[in-house]
Amino acid sequence: LTPGTSGRRPDPFAGHASPMGHGNMVRKEDARFLRGRGRFVDDIRLPGMLHGAVLRSPYAHARILSIDTGGAESHPKVRAVITGADLERRGMAWIPTLSHDVAAVLATDKVRYQGQEVAFVVAEDRYAARDALSLIEVEYEPLEPVIDAHRALAPDAPVIRDEIPGRTDNHIFDWEAGDAAATEAAFAAAEHVSSCEMLYPRVHPAPLETCGIVADLDPVSGRLVVYATAQAPHAHRALYSGIIGIPENRIRIISPDIGGGFGNKVAIYPGYLCAVIATSITGAPVKWTEDRSENLMSTSFARDFHMRGEIAATRDGRIQGLRVQVLADHGAFNGTSQPSKFPAGFFHIFTGSYSVPAAHCTVRGVYTNKAPGGVAYACSFRITEASYLVERLVDVLAFDLGLDAAEVRRRNLLRPEQFPYRCATGWEYDSGDYPRAFELALEMAGYDELRREQARGRRTRAETGEGTVMGIGLSFFTEAVGAGPRKDMDIGGFGMADAAELRVHPTGSAELRLSCMSQGQGHETTFAQIVSEELGISPDDIEVIEGDTDRTPFGLGTYGSRSTPVSGAAAVMAARKVRERARLVAAAMLEVSADDLVWDKGRFHVRGDRAAGVGIGEIALAAHSGLELPEGVEGQLDATCVYNPPNLTFPFGAYLCVVDVDPGTGQVTVRRFVAVDDCGVRINPAIVEGQVHGGLADGIGMALMEVMAFDTDGNHLGASFMDYLLPTSMECPSWELGKTVTPSPHHPIGAKGIGESATVGSPAAVVNAVLDAIGVRHADMPLTPAHVWSAIQGRPLRT
Ligand code: MCN
Ligand code: CUM
Structure with a gap:
């Protein structure tokens, strides 16, 4: 981190290097964060x-x-x-x-x-x-407090929002998606139906800074x-x-x-x-x-979805239909921050990564005497809940049919030729090669050998009654991030486009002004890399400016992993506009037609004559100089783009978790975690991996320890980090990451968002692994030792 050096380090992915020029450059912002020089509120x-x-x-x-x-x-x-x-x-x-x-x-x-x-x-x-x-x-x-979401709907339940004239109950909304009749028909005709009640418990994003x-x-x-x-x-x-x-x-x-x-x-x-x-x-x-307790008790919680899912299939495990009813606990005020037309966020992407002919969901929102919120904690607007639901249901289906969970997934995963794929609830998945990512994860983990080891362990345990039990859990997730096309979504009436303003200074350095806002994702680095790739200016010479309404253009900000899909695209387009202006300036400098110029890594040269050229730095100076420019060509080098994404981007991934469970105590140890992610083109692979590491830790946290519990009086039982447990490195294995790259066809550099993928995809893998270890069909998160032990005794605890 010597100031003034480019901070590049060897690319651990050498061989299949990032297509972006500066690949794994270290984060520019770390120079101040690691020295304690960050400036927080x-x-x-x-x-x-x-x-x-x-x-x-x-x-x-x-x-x-x-x-x-x-x-x-x-x-x-x-x-x-x-x-x-x-x-x-x-x-x-x-x-x-x-x-x-x-x-x-x-x-x-x-x-x-x-x-x-x-x-x-x-x-x-x-x-x-x-x-x-x-x-x-x-x-x-x-x-009398109303703490239980089911109780909220009882005819004699106290009315929480009695300040609203005429209100006599705690019901907020009913919402549905998919085709009820087609789904009904699919279930009626199905050879097999599995169903399961599951709770995605109330959890909290718990950032270290309140x-x-x-x-x-x-x-x-x-x-x-x-x-x-x-x-x-x-x-x-x-x-x-x-x-x-x-x-x-x-x-x-x-x-x-x-x-x-x-x-x-x-x-x-x-x-x-x-x-x-x-x-x-x-x-x-x-x-x-805020102090820690205030943060945990009163600010945006996440999840609290009580779900009843049903899956219809053939006897050999081919999915025919999916149906789910959700009771959504929204707390005392309906204060979810999400696109206005989606009361349950993007939950209706619950058909996940599978070819599902018919699907239908209903979501009923209720008030309870708990803090408002609901959409937070790397949720991609409730895709966390959707992904958990379908990945749990697929395992339940495998359990009921006596099939291998990997085989059931293999039989149902979308095939590459189905893309772009319109799912039964209306989403259009942009691109994907799911079987490739899935098989890669199985291969990295050595799936078949793991199953053999498991069988050997079970035999030994049956003979001796001793030892831990091992479990293998899978999940395959599809995300939908980059909200969103203005015609489909808005927040509080504002269309979800974001702007980028790029200025190249006379001496060739540049500044990029964005409406999104990094909270640790490394935007100062990756957005500079995006512009660098387009213009050939070193990323160290590109200042990324965010988080100040006086200095940045309008846009809706960072959540739903939308920065790369939306602001990232805006930055690319602004840089390309600058490049086109630079072409006209270069043409004037070289006294040739703009059409005769060829762009090559930061430099325009005359077609057929590499030596006759000018670099972006010289062009920048000329653009601000007294050079005579052709009629209609503005001086200076700057551009703005307001990007209205044509669709969301659909990153995906295949996860495999191996756990060891002590049946005597219910203690779970995560032995291995293999994660194959595909977020299209990776701008900075190291940052992408950091995002995945964080999300996998989240998954272990939610699956095994995090929950915002309440007693019957409504007292919050998790108002400190002594009670609301977060995972540490002690609970996390050394992550084993893999990747495939399926570019987004509509994003200008083929990138998809990654910020929430691992949080969305990992909880199901951990839960599936624990339940696989103990041979139990279902138990709710968090699988604390007490929950696991009770589940082994055949008496699963409710959270
Ligand atoms: N990136 C990349 N190549 C891609 C995709 C992304 O190099 N193909 C890089 C991006 O340039 C960016 C980072 O990965 O530096 C994350 O990008 P993106 O997926 O666009 O997500 P956002 O920047 O919009 O971040 C939001 C997302 C959300 S919604 C939550 S919640 C979350 C998350 O990011 N909160 C975080 N990750 C977090 N990471 C940290 N450290 N802190 C948080 O609060
Ligand atoms: Cu849902 S948490 Mo993020 O979208 O800020």
Whole structure:
């Protein structure tokens, strides 16, 4: 990491190297991260800055009888105390969500989940703000909480959202996809039907950096500057403007470095709005930073899908139909951040990677006394749930028919000639060679030998009653990332296109301004590589600018692994526009026709005469010089592209997990994990592998230890990392990665997204492996030792 060197290192993929020029260059951003020089929201300190703290509800469901803020207000360091009543007077106690609902900013009538925001204290320092919280007296009348999603629908269940006139139940929406009649017919005609109830438990993205904000309203200019952990700065600006009524041109959102997002930092949280209101009340900048418990208890959770899946097949395991009913626990407000027309996200891609003639799903959303959210944690808008469902069902089918799980997959995987493939629920998969990736994973793992080892182990155990049991779990996933075509999807009314602005400076260095936002994915490196590949400028000389609405063009930000599919494509197209301008400038420089020029790695030369040429650096200088340019050719070298993707990209992968289970204790050890990913053309293979490593660790976490559990009173049982367990290197094996490359036909460089693939694909492989080891048909995640042990005893625990 010597400053000024290109940071290139030997390519471990030499032989099948990345088609992109600078392949595995080390991440530019690591020079500051590894030296502790990252700049995160909590590092922002403005002169005269005050600190906010949130008073939260101890109850899951209670009526607020009174709030007395007198004690807190008389604290010598407290500058302001804000309650729901204050917000009500400003018309801001409730705000619209992206899912056609409203959510409370500070509770007025009732609290609806434990940890809900009740009041906001602003003080001279963080300690005083926290101390003053205990001086606020709130009188609550506890109400019966609704914690179980099934109970939410009972006729006598308490109505959580009784502030909505005429509301008499906790039902939010019913949604369906696919062809019900065709699916019914497929099931009626099927030789075999397997079904299974399964829960994808509530989990949390749990980034190491919690959410935070510094809001600074200049009372003279009326300009609001917000530093925040925002995955989508431009979307945030538009939403703030709509909510607080300051025109967008007077709001600047700055996302500095983000210490992990994983979907947790897409939404606008009450603490942010309170900080904005607090700066307007006090005239001083206000910082609010969540602590760990606040993050785990109150911000976007993920999953909580109760699914009943059915699979119809022939006796030899050929799938004829898939059917699923979902009960979706959305918490107290429907606050999922996803394309507006999709109340269950992209769950309807649940036919997965298989040729399934008929499919149908229904999703029913309900309110419960839990935090809102639902779409987070590398979920690709609920493809995590969809992928888990189908991969579990295929294993259940194999179990019921007494077939090998690999063989059942082999019989049903989409074949290359079926692409582009329109699945039974309407998605058009862009490209894929599934059997190749699948066979590669089996070969890397030595599948047949593993099965033989398993058989030997079972015999030994039957004879001696001793030893661990080994299991092999498979999954094959299809992702849909890069939302999305404007005609098909929008978020809060905004079409999902993103822009890139590229400027090549006179001396040949460049800057690329993007609307997406890295949270650790390495955009400063990979987007520079994209432009470098198109223009021949060294990636070290290309500055990637993100996360500042004053310095970047409009776009909807980073989630759903859309940066490469959308902003990446925009960057390519902007660079190609610059190249075309450069061609005209080069033609003027060389006094030849532009048509006679040939582009060769950063240089135009005259056809047939390699020596007669000019490099991109010389062209850049000339473009800014007094050179006479032809009529209609603008000087300078810059371009903008707003990219509206024609389709999503469909990365896929084949995963195989080997576990050893101690039947005496239920302890699971992940022995091996083979992951073959295909995300089309890889821009930076090392970064892609890093993304996969992270997602595989996520999968082990969710499959074996992560869960946000509640007691019957609605108390959150996982409000710290002592209780909400995250996987560490101790639980992870040394990953064995493989790849195939099937370019996306519609992306300008054939790249597909990768950021969430492994999180989507891996949980099923781990669960399938554990259940294979213990010979149990189904048990829900997380497969903690207690769950595994109970499942072995024939009494699976519910989460
Ligand atoms: N990349 C590549 N070649 C490809 C595809 C991607 O080199 N064919 C590179 C990209 O250039 C980028 C990275 O891989 O540097 C991820 O790209 P992409 O798949 O486009 O995903 P995004 O950049 O849009 O990231 C979002 C995705 C999501 S939605 C979650 S959630 C998640 C994830 O990324 N959160 C993360 N990975 C994360 N990784 C880290 N370290 N931190 C998070 O918060
Ligand atoms: Cu669903 S988590 Mo990511 O899309 O930010």
